[in-house]
Amino acid sequence: MTAILDIKNIDKHFDISGTILDQLRLDGGRITRKRTVVKAVNGVTLSVMPGETLSVVGESGCGKSTLARTVMGLYRPNRGEILYKGERIDNLSSSQMLPYRTKMQMVFQDPYASLNPRMTVRQILEEPVRLHNPSLNRDEVHDKVAEVMRRVGVDPVWSTNYPHEFSGGQRQRISIARALVVDPEFIVADEPIAALDVSIQAQILNLLMDAQEERGLTYLFISHDLSVVEHISSRVCVMYLGCVCELGPAAELFANPRHPYTQALLSAIPRLGGKAGGHTRLSGDVPTPINLPSGCVFHGRCPHAGKRCMTEAPAPRTMQSGVVVACHAVAEGRI
Amino acid sequence: MEPLIDIKNLRVDFALRSGTVRAVRDVSLSIGRGERLGIVGESGAGKSVLGFSIINLISKPGRITGGEIIFGGEDISRYSYEKMRHIRGNHISMIFQDPMMTLNPVLTIGTQMKETILAHMDVSDEEAEAICLDKLKKVYIPSPEKRLKQYPHEFSGGMRQRIVIAISLLTNPKLIIADEPTTALDVTIQAEIMSLLLELCENENMGLILITHDLAVVSEVTQRIAVLYAGKVVEIGPTDRIIGSPQHPYTRGLLRALPQMAEGKRRLNQIPGMMPSLLNMPKGCPFQPRCEVRLDRCLREIPVLTKAEGGAQVACFRCQGGDQ
Ligand SMILES: Nc1ncnc2c1ncn2[C@@H]1O[C@H](COP(=O)(O)OP(=O)(O)OP(=O)(O)O)[C@@H](O)[C@H]1O
Ligand SMILES: Nc1ncnc2c1ncn2[C@@H]1O[C@H](COP(=O)(O)OP(=O)(O)OP(=O)(O)O)[C@@H](O)[C@H]1O
Ligand code: SF4
Ligand SMILES: [Mg+2]
Ligand SMILES: [Mg+2]
Numbered sequence: 001m002t003a004i005l006d007i008k009n010i011d012k013h014f015d016i017s018g019t020i021l022d023q024l025r026l027d028g029g030r031i032t033r034k035r036t037v038v039k040a041v042n043g044v045t046l047s048v049m050p051g052e053t054l055s056v057v058g059e060s061g062c063g064k065s066t067l068a069r070t071v072m073g074l075y076r077p078n079r080g081e082i083l084y085k086g087e088r089i090d091n092l093s094s095s096q097m098l099p100y101r102t103k104m105q106m107v108f109q110d111p112y113a114s115l116n117p118r119m120t121v122r123q124i125l126e127e128p129v130r131l132h133n134p135s136l137n138r139d140e141v142h143d144k145v146a147e148v149m150r151r152v153g154v155d156p157v158w159s160t161n162y163p164h165e166f167s168g169g170q171r172q173r174i175s176i177a178r179a180l181v182v183d184p185e186f187i188v189a190d191e192p193i194a195a196l197d198v199s200i201q202a203q204i205l206n207l208l209m210d211a212q213e214e215r216g217l218t219y220l221f222i223s224h225d226l227s228v229v230e231h232i233s234s235r236v237c238v239m240y241l242g243c244v245c246e247l248g249p250a251a252e253l254f255a256n257p258r259h260p261y262t263q264a265l266l267s268a269i270p271r272l273g274g275k276a277g278g279h280t281r282l283s284g285d286v287p288t289p290i291n292l293p294s295g296c297v298f299h300g301r302c303p304h305a306g307k308r309c310m311t312e313a314p315a316p317r318t319m320q321s322g323v324v325v326a327c328h329a330v331a332e333g334r335i
Numbered sequence: 336m337e338p339l340i341d342i343k344n345l346r347v348d349f350a351l352r353s354g355t356v357r358a359v360r361d362v363s364l365s366i367g368r369g370e371r372l373g374i375v376g377e378s379g380a381g382k383s384v385l386g387f388s389i390i391n392l393i394s395k396p397g398r399i400t401g402g403e404i405i406f407g408g409e410d411i412s413r414y415s416y417e418k419m420r421h422i423r424g425n426h427i428s429m430i431f432q433d434p435m436m437t438l439n440p441v442l443t444i445g446t447q448m449k450e451t452i453l454a455h456m457d458v459s460d461e462e463a464e465a466i467c468l469d470k471l472k473k474v475y476i477p478s479p480e481k482r483l484k485q486y487p488h489e490f491s492g493g494m495r496q497r498i499v500i501a502i503s504l505l506t507n508p509k510l511i512i513a514d515e516p517t518t519a520l521d522v523t524i525q526a527e528i529m530s531l532l533l534e535l536c537e538n539e540n541m542g543l544i545l546i547t548h549d550l551a552v553v554s555e556v557t558q559r560i561a562v563l564y565a566g567k568v569v570e571i572g573p574t575d576r577i578i579g580s581p582q583h584p585y586t587r588g589l590l591r592a593l594p595q596m597a598e599g600k601r602r603l604n605q606i607p608g609m610m611p612s613l614l615n616m617p618k619g620c621p622f623q624p625r626c627e628v629r630l631d632r633c634l635r636e637i638p639v640l641t642k643a644e645g646g647a648q649v650a651c652f653r654c655q656g657g658d659q
Binding site: 060167168197198199200201202205206210224226227228230231232264268270271272273274275276277279281282285286 | 378491494521523525527532548549551552555556575578588590592593594595602604606609
């Protein structure tokens, strides 16, 4: 089976040095120019298969959203390629990108920020339909909007209301409706349930899973709720400081985490009826992506770090279970 | 034994232009010395208002309009600002979701901690510093001597929250009220903060009110859980009981909605509808419009908390009939 999306060795760095004057430093009597670069995504390679849900997890700031936005063409990668069904899309102009904008949609954490407050729900939903299907007449557009509203569980009688007149859960339904209304194949969902209550979370997750089943959708899903990720994903990618540590089938990865960071992360998931304090403790704080550590980016906090880890970046290796792990200790058989 | 704090029929109203919002509706709860109680419920259920009202941090247009809060034999719900400040400084501490609610960005950690100590205790400067170092060690801040000279922005989010906990410990309080203390933090840091809170409460015999929407988190730290719905306690009981055999249809729904409870099914169990607006409460049981097992009676009468099996109390007519 060929992948719907191939991410090949992507780097995304942000230059936050400011103006040339901000960059000048007096260093030992000489004027030097200093650049400050945030290395948000570093050498990420992964493929998303049609119909699957691939989730990306990892601590705040590890580059999940940056990766998602780069995939969507909102950022241009500094290195590497992104292929949609085998075609390169990372170097396209916005007009060349237009056909992909229908096939690939994005849902954000904060539906309030992503829905125009001055547009009614109908206007919000009709706009993309018109843009992507110029041949449809008024009634057809109208019908399509009503159908998708019903599909996401928002009664079409509300279509003349504005986003602020809805609850958070309903707003998220509307932003999912906006993604679905152009019949996409691939949806990037960046923390779509983070701001919602458990009971509403279940409604939205069911909606996403039902839509996937009905339309054969593929998801790149980002969430910090690891119980949710375990439940809905086919595969999971664990990131740390912009690098992939471990990538594999969800069931295997949760049952048998191999990378020391994955192990620590999963041990921290609160368990119903458990007791606090049983997690693996990591030493130190997360380093900033401005000064990426040498070698393995996790070595400063890793309980298994050896000499090699400080100088040499571990290459991803595929284990017998099908899980890909980038760790010297695993490769050397130490864990 | 006399409880540490005894809340009776507490009522908190917000007088808004559109009407009066009763955010806390006749809530009664008590917490024993060294006891850890969790308060859970959906957004807008009144968890924060309840927590804040205990130490009178409710400001206009909100007001405690009924009930009492007995602490140390006195009703503190009607204390003046000054008297309440004394309680807040010496007996009950509060930890907020955002550590910067407590920390002053322009003062070093050391200055802030010492100010707190000197305001409440009669100690010398050196003694105050020793207390600071002791508390920072208790919350596992490495090289505390150096850290005392730093400003809040020089710490990570998780460390800032640990410093807030250290500050809340300065006066050896009997009760800590923590409102979503880890909601903005990563799971790894959440696990650290929660195990720290648990350890401190156990070692110092300190009471804890942990407010959160996360049932798994609350189950790992508390001994008892109160479930709040639209300003009312609908179920309260021992943690293992609430998690293991919830009685109220809302508590059941909340637990069943978790992915851990999907029992191999792909679709999750959802609670239909959403919490009613406090300005437009349904007749009868507040949960009645969303309840799948409601009786005729539920549409007319408001159920009150009644003893159920296993030391729990439940406000539900179904549960009283014993036929659920
Ligand atoms: N536009 C930008 N300019 C500069 N730096 C950025 C930009 N966007 C992201 N970053 C930085 O890149 C790093 C990765 O950020 P990103 O938002 O991708 O993380 P994340 O994994 O999505 O985190 P979270 O879980 O908090 O959403 C962070 O250090 C962030 O500060
Ligand atoms: N300052 C205020 N003005 C008006 N109404 C308020 C105010 N603060 C709270 N309320 C009302 O009190 C209700 C309870 O709010 P509260 O903040 O206690 O909810 P919560 O359970 O803590 O929710 P969350 O999980 O979102 O923090 C809200 O529905 C709101 O209507
Ligand atoms: S490569 Fe080394 S430092 Fe990195 S996770 Fe593996 S053992 Fe730890
Ligand atoms: Mg993000
Ligand atoms: Mg709150």
